[in-house]
Amino acid sequence: MNSRQVEASKIAQPIGTALDRFIKNNQDQFQYASGELSQLLRDIALASKVVNREVNKAGLIDLAGAQGTSNMAGDQQQKLDVLANIRFTRALAKGGEACAVISEETDARVDVNNYGKYVIAIDPLDGSSNIDVNVSIGTIFSIYRRKTKVGSDVGDEDILQKGSKQVAAGYVLYGSSTMLVYTTGFGTNGFTYDSGLGEYFLSHPQMKMPTDGSIYSINEGLAHSFSDDIRHYLENCKKRNYTARYIGSLVADFHRNMLKGGIYIYPATAKSPNGKLRLMYECNALAFVAEQAGGIATDGKRRILEITPTSLHERTPFYVGSANMVVEASKTQ
Numbered sequence: 001m002n003s004r005q006v007e008a009s010k011i012a013q014p015i016g017t018a019l020d021r022f023i024k025n026n027q028d029q030f031q032y033a034s035g036e037l038s039q040l041l042r043d044i045a046l047a048s049k050v051v052n053r054e055v056n057k058a059g060l061i062d063l064a065g066a067q068g069t070s071n072m073a074g075d076q077q078q079k080l081d082v083l084a085n086i087r088f089t090r091a092l093a094k095g096g097e098a099c100a101v102i103s104e105e106t107d108a109r110v111d112v113n114n115y116g117k118y119v120i121a122i123d124p125l126d127g128s129s130n131i132d133v134n135v136s137i138g139t140i141f142s143i144y145r146r147k148t149k150v151g152s153d154v155g156d157e158d159i160l161q162k163g164s165k166q167v168a169a170g171y172v173l174y175g176s177s178t179m180l181v182y183t184t185g186f187g188t189n190g191f192t193y194d195s196g197l198g199e200y201f202l203s204h205p206q207m208k209m210p211t212d213g214s215i216y217s218i219n220e221g222l223a224h225s226f227s228d229d230i231r232h233y234l235e236n237c238k239k240r241n242y243t244a245r246y247i248g249s250l251v252a253d254f255h256r257n258m259l260k261g262g263i264y265i266y267p268a269t270a271k272s273p274n275g276k277l278r279l280m281y282e283c284n285a286l287a288f289v290a291e292q293a294g295g296i297a298t299d300g301k302r303r304i305l306e307i308t309p310t311s312l313h314e315r316t317p318f319y320v321g322s323a324n325m326v327v328e329a330s331k332t333q
């Protein structure tokens, strides 16, 4: 059999491009292509496989429920929140490429290695309210290149960088299947996890978010404290018989809208005048992924990636999804 016949054989269906190979094949795209970012992406993928395994069997190994502690935002931490935070922080520290990690579950940044070249901002487990009820949850990550000299102490200038400075970002969706979706600024690609082989395979190359959609995702239970403009936009959606879909897990709502077209909005509300979601480890990453797939992300007025952060856990209103829908929704603001 020659290589063409091997490749074309129907008996052994090709299994697709493994994440490792994809990272290697695309490494040269990257400005600082010396393998460190590739290793970082592998470290995140490995930690996500461990977290995936624990999420899947949480109910069997007493990992369900609250930890009895709360994070700096006052949110009650779930056991899996704490576990996922340890898994990712440990993998990033062991990998040696990270100099600091910012996490939703940790009040202050964690300096891990002054010789690391990258800063990682992470929401280890997004959609905490859905953990115990077996609804899709996710992990969200942003990667920045440090600004200070390698070997010196990490400083605020390394951490408080605009989203437009991200060198890579993505999310993991722990759903009916587990997927890793990320960008390094050369389009957005999706990989599906084959737990039998313990490997992610390219399943959604060069993802494109439809410029228009008919799905809107917002917690209308908070409608009493929405601005008139938001209410006006929602009225338009209903007049057009759009479909309301709100899972309550940002990653899951975002992923659906990325595939089918739609908009996710978490606006400023009376309870959360700056919105609920965190700029550094929830919004910046999804804004980068969305833009690389042809979508748009704003805070209702400004491009999310142009916002200069002033604190680790700062919140922002978030409008993300199909370009024409976000433009319309933002225009009303």
Ligand code: FBP
Pocket: 075, 104, 123, 125, 126, 127, 128, 129, 219, 248, 249, 250, 251, 276
């Ligand atoms: P966590 O990262 O703490 O889970 O918070 C974010 C989040 O759960 C999003 O995943 C979700 O879209 C939103 O908050 C749900 O908020 P609400 O329950 O107020 O609608």
